[in-house]
Amino acid sequence: xxxxxxxxxxxxxxxxxxxxxxxxxxxxxxxxxxxYVQSPGQGLQLLLKYFSGDTLVQGIKGFEAEFKRSQSSFNxxxxxxxxxxxxxxxxxxxxxxxxxxxxxxxxxxxxxIIQP
Amino acid sequence: xxxxxxxxxxxxxxxxQNVTFRCDPxxxxxxxxxxRQTLGQGPEFLTYFQNEAQLEKSRLLSDRFxxxxxxxxxxxxxxxxxxxxxxxxxxxxxxxAFNEKLFFGSGxxxxxL
Numbered sequence: 001x002x003x004x005x006x007x008x009x010x011x012x013x014x015x016x017x018x019x020x021x022x023x024x025x026x027x028x029x030x031x032x033x034x035x036y037v038q039s040p041g042q043g044l045q046l047l048l049k050y051f052s053g054d055t056l057v058q059g060i061k062g063f064e065a066e067f068k069r070s071q072s073s074f075n076x077x078x079x080x081x082x083x084x085x086x087x088x089x090x091x092x093x094x095x096x097x098x099x100x101x102x103x104x105x106x107x108x109x110x111x112x113i114i115q116p
Numbered sequence: 117x118x119x120x121x122x123x124x125x126x127x128x129x130x131x132x133q134n135v136t137f138r139c140d141p142x143x144x145x146x147x148x149x150x151x152r153q154t155l156g157q158g159p160e161f162l163t164y165f166q167n168e169a170q171l172e173k174s175r176l177l178s179d180r181f182x183x184x185x186x187x188x189x190x191x192x193x194x195x196x197x198x199x200x201x202x203x204x205x206x207x208x209x210x211x212x213a214f215n216e217k218l219f220f221g222s223g224x225x226x227x228x229l
Contacts, residue, residue: 004158043221044207046218103161106160108156109156
């Protein structure tokens with residue numbers, strides 16, 4: 001069964017500083033990979049996704065993520081964070097085949113705190 | 117699009133009562149998913165529909181849980197004989213097709229006293 005590990009429960013970053021959120025997955029093959037953001041009282045919003053091709057993917061709000069097959073990682077980055085980026089971030093995987101469990105498997109999330 | 121809407125936003129119930137939640141997906145979306153999220157955890161997949169057909173159910177979905185999507189549009193999730201462990205945020209999401217972008221609703225927060 002696939003699994004997702006987000007090693008950092010909380011991360012605190014100063015406004016304007018760079019950000020990297022870690023994500024490692026366990027899966028028999030390369031799955032589809034996603035990053036979602038959840039702000040208080042709001043639904044999950046897709047930041048970016050990786051299906052195939054270029055391993056560096058660009059997303060919304062200035063985020064990017066890099067797929068590294070050798071490390072089974074899909075880390076999220078942003079060069080300069082804004083106070084509005086404070087939220088919960090979830091990495092997720094989905095099977096390529098679509099057979100069996102079709103839903104996303106989420107990590108436990110990383111809570112991002114922005115210091116002024 | 118108008119987004120995925122869920123009703124109610126909050127539900128407080130006593131243990132042993134039955135509750136029902138509704139999800140209205142984006143109108144042209146064929147796939148509809150239910151997830152459950154507890155505090156400090158990521159969402160956990162419960163079940164999904166392709167049009168009116170329920171194609172997959174997680175082991176998390178005990179026999180007290182039932183989901184329907186009778187006309188391939190809105191969906192309901194019913195929990196019978198609620199337990200305190202059922203307290204969670206229940207999220208609905210929809211997409212046009214497999215691995216198309218998922219749009220999530222804001223969820224129904226269930227509190228079982």
